[in-house]
Amino acid sequence: MQSAPFNYRRLIIWLGRIVIAAVFIFAGLAKLIRWDMHPRPPIGIATSLFALQIDSYQMLRPWAVLQLARWLPWAEIGVGLLLLIGWRLHIWSSLVTLIIGGFFVAVVRAYTLHLDINCGCFAKPEPLTGMTVLRDGSLFLLAVLMTVFAFQEARKPHPWSAPAPAQPS
Amino acid sequence: MNRRLILVSVAILALASLGTLLVVGAPANQKSTANAASRPAKSANSSPAAQATITVDGVKDIDPDKAFGNKNAAVVMETFTDFQCPACKQLYTTTVQRVTDNYVDTNKVYIVHRDFPLPMHAYSRIAASYSRAAAHIGKCDVVEQALFQNQEKWEMNGDVKGTVAAALSAADMKKVQALVDSGALEPLIDRDKQIGQAIPVNQTPTTIIHTRDGQSYPVVGYVSYDVLKTLLDQLVK
Numbered sequence: 001m002q003s004a005p006f007n008y009r010r011l012i013i014w015l016g017r018i019v020i021a022a023v024f025i026f027a028g029l030a031k032l033i034r035w036d037m038h039p040r041p042p043i044g045i046a047t048s049l050f051a052l053q054i055d056s057y058q059m060l061r062p063w064a065v066l067q068l069a070r071w072l073p074w075a076e077i078g079v080g081l082l083l084l085i086g087w088r089l090h091i092w093s094s095l096v097t098l099i100i101g102g103f104f105v106a107v108v109r110a111y112t113l114h115l116d117i118n119c120g121c122f123a124k125p126e127p128l129t130g131m132t133v134l135r136d137g138s139l140f141l142l143a144v145l146m147t148v149f150a151f152q153e154a155r156k157p158h159p160w161s162a163p164a165p166a167q168p169s
Numbered sequence: 170m171n172r173r174l175i176l177v178s179v180a181i182l183a184l185a186s187l188g189t190l191l192v193v194g195a196p197a198n199q200k201s202t203a204n205a206a207s208r209p210a211k212s213a214n215s216s217p218a219a220q221a222t223i224t225v226d227g228v229k230d231i232d233p234d235k236a237f238g239n240k241n242a243a244v245v246m247e248t249f250t251d252f253q254c255p256a257c258k259q260l261y262t263t264t265v266q267r268v269t270d271n272y273v274d275t276n277k278v279y280i281v282h283r284d285f286p287l288p289m290h291a292y293s294r295i296a297a298s299y300s301r302a303a304a305h306i307g308k309c310d311v312v313e314q315a316l317f318q319n320q321e322k323w324e325m326n327g328d329v330k331g332t333v334a335a336a337l338s339a340a341d342m343k344k345v346q347a348l349v350d351s352g353a354l355e356p357l358i359d360r361d362k363q364i365g366q367a368i369p370v371n372q373t374p375t376t377i378i379h380t381r382d383g384q385s386y387p388v389v390g391y392v393s394y395d396v397l398k399t400l401l402d403q404l405v406k
Contacts (some may be wrong), residue, residue: 039384048400049386055391065396076403116256116372125387127371 010151012087016146020096020139021083027122028076036124046123047073053120057106075099090150097143104140107133195397224358225347228379230364231281231318234304237269240275243405245379246278249285251269253324256391258317267394268401277405282313283361292327295349297358299333302348303341311336312345347363380404 030036034046041049051069054060060068079099082092103121110117111133119128126132207310222230225240228247247264250257265280272278284301286293298314303312314337316329323332334342348354368377368387376388378400 027346037384037386039382041384041386045386045400048396048403049388051396052388052392053401055328058391062393062395064397065393105406115390125389 005116009152010050011085013149013153016093016142017086018085019078020100020143020146023139024076024080024083024096028073028080030123031076032159034123042078050120050123053123054119056117056120057110057115059106059109090147091149092153093143097140097147100136100140100143104133104136107136174253176352191315198204202361222360225281226379226381228281230360232304232361234281234307235284235301235309236279236341237271238279240279242273242277242279242314243381244272244278244401245281247281247283247379248376249283249373249375250301251287251290251293251321251373252300252313252316253290253321254371254373258320259351260374260376261317264392264394264397268397271398272401272405278401284358285362285365285370285375286358286380287373292329293359296323296329298349298355299329299345299351300357301354301358302345303333303337305348305354306341306343306344307336308341342388366396378404 031050032043032046034049040046047069050063050073054069055065057064076099079092083089083096086099103129107128108118110128111130115128116130119126119132121132121136190348209366221233223233223236225236226229226245228245246268248260251262268278269280271281282304284297286297300309300312300316312333315324315332319332323329328334330346333345337345365375369376374389374391376392378386378388380386389398
C-alpha cells in the first residue's frame with residue numbers, strides 16, 4: 001500500500017476535518033453536558049438553557065428556537081464524527097458549511113445590531129464580540145475551502161484504489 | 170477496506186464514550202463560580218434602609234419592596250435591569266409581565282427586581298431612584314410600567330420625574346419625591362449593583378434563576394416568554 005500523494009488541497013481538507021470536527025464535537029458536548037456548571041444540570045435543562053441563548057439572537061420564533069436547541073447539539077456531534085470518518089466527505093462538508101454559514105450570519109447580525117448577548121457557541125457565558133465574528137468567519141472560510149476541495153477530490157479516483165487493469169492493445 | 174473499518178470502529182468507540190459520559194457523568198457537588206459569586210458577603214453599609222433586606226433560598230440582600238411572590242416558591246428569579254435599556258423594556262413589558270401572571274401570582278416563582286443602572290445611560294440611575302422610592306410606598310409595579318412604557322420619551326428629555334408623576338396620585342408623588350430627595354434608598358440601589366458586579370453581570374438585562382437545590386442559571390439578554398417557560402416548567406415541577 002502506498003500513501004496518497006500530498007498536496008495543498010489535501011492539507012486544507014485534513015486541516016478542515018480535524019479543526020472543524022473538534023470544534024463541532026466540543027461545542028455539541030458542551031451544550032449537552034454543561035461542564036461549566038456545578039452541579040451539572042440534566043440534559044433537559046441544559047437544552048432549555050441553550051434555547052434561551054438562541055432566543056437572545058431574536059431571529060427565530062419560539063417553536064423554532066426550541067426545536068433547534070433540541071437537535072443542534074446532537075447534529076454538531078454527529079456531523080463532527082462524520083467529518084472525522086471522512087465517508088462521503090463532500091456531502092458532510094457541504095452540510096457543515098451551511099451550518100457554520102448560518103452561525104456566521106447570526107453572529108454578524110447580532111454584532112451589527114449591537115445586541116448585548118452571549119454567543120452561546122460553546123454554551124458557557126461568552127460575550128459576543130468582534131473576536132467571535134472573526135473566529136466564526138475563519139471557520140466559515142475553512143469550511144468553504146474544505147468543501148470545494150472535497151468536491152474536487154471526489155471527482156478523482158481514490159489514490160488507494162486499485163489501478164484499472166491495462167487493456168490489451 | 171481496513172482503513173474504513175478502523176475509522177468506523179473509532180466512531181463507534183467515540184459514540185460509546187459519549188453515551189457513557191452523558192449517562193454516568195455524575196453531577197459534581199461543588200457550587201458554580203457564578204453561584205458562589207451571586208452570594209457576596211453582606212456589605213458594611215449600616216443605613217436603616219440597607220438593613221431592611223431579606224434572604225430567600227440563599228439569595229441575599231433582597232429588598233422586599235422590589236420582590237414579589239411566595240418566598241417558599243421552588244424558583245427565585247432575579248432580574249438585573251436598567252430602565253433606559255431597550256432590551257430591558259422588551260423583557261419587562263412582555264416576558265416579566267407574563268411570568269408574573271403565570272408563575273409569580275401562582276406561587277411558583279419568587280421574582281426579585283434588581284436595579285443595575287449602567288453608567289452609559291444618563292437617566293437610568295435617577296429612574297432607578299424613583300422606582301425604588303415608589304416601591305417603598307407600594308407602587309413598584311405602576312412606576313416600573315410607566316418608566317418602561319415611556320422610555321423613549323423620558324430618555325430624550327430626561328423628564329423622569331414627570332413620567333413618574335403622571336403615573337401616581339399627587340399625594341403618592343409627594344411621598345416618592347421626599348424619599349428620592351432624602352437619598353435614603355440609594356444604598357439599596359448600590360447594593361443591587363454590587364451584587365450584580367460580583368456575579369458578574371456584564372450587560373442588561375441579565376436574569377439569574379435560582380433553584381432550591383442551590384443551582385443558579387444565568388440568562389443574558391432578552392428572552393421570550395415561551396422559551397423561558399420551558400425552563401421554568403422543568404424547574405418548578
